[in-house]
């Protein structure tokens with residue numbers, strides 16, 4: 032399917048109305064809708080300026096309670112023409128400090144996994160389901176995920192990747208609307224809004240459970256196969 036056709040499907044899938052927010056209002060939190068960028072994000076697709084425009088909107092977003100304790104919203108980063116779109120759960124402490132996704136130890140492991148399939152971090156796009164850090168690294172709540180999903184869908188629309196890799200249970204369950212454990216979801220190819228979707232373990236989990244790295248590597252080899260990437264000779268096995 033052409034990029035243009037997939038783009039149209041993203042456009043039609045975006046919410047027509049602003050997402051209705053929590054009925055209970057909090058001071059400083061806009062409980063009506065996520066803000067819309069001042070300029071249209073419609074055609075043409077994926078320019079760095081369009082992503083920058085959306086990131087500026089996210090930086091000022093106060094549509095859910097997660098805005099209250101953030102130091103920085105973490106929009107996401109990478110190539111505006113990325114073939115692979117990685118989605119994690121939420122920013123952690125280091126990400127919140129720096130305003131960048133996956134920059135702590137888990138991010139360093141993700142970088143190594145990306146390099147193992149012959150790519151660099153700047154070749155892909157990396158973001159999270161929610162853009163602001165939940166306090167004490169708790170899981171984001173369903174309403175927070177729902178509210179922030181409009182930004183995620185806008186990013187997908189702009190970048191129009193060939194493959195989404197959901198990192199960990201929160202991302203996989205959110206996109207698949209499933210309550211299955213990541214151990215059951217991982218490695219199974221499906222789709223999200225017309226784009227191929229492959230869940231795998233979150234790198235933070237792999238740091239705690241190194242024995243699962245073998246399965247994660249199988250998933251990354253599937254990523255390489257799906258995109259016809261030639262594995263570097265030193266990792267072909």
Ligand code: SF4
Nearest residue numbers: 092094095098163179
């Ligand atoms: S998590 Fe998303 S919806 Fe909530 S305040 Fe941050 S950017 Fe806005």
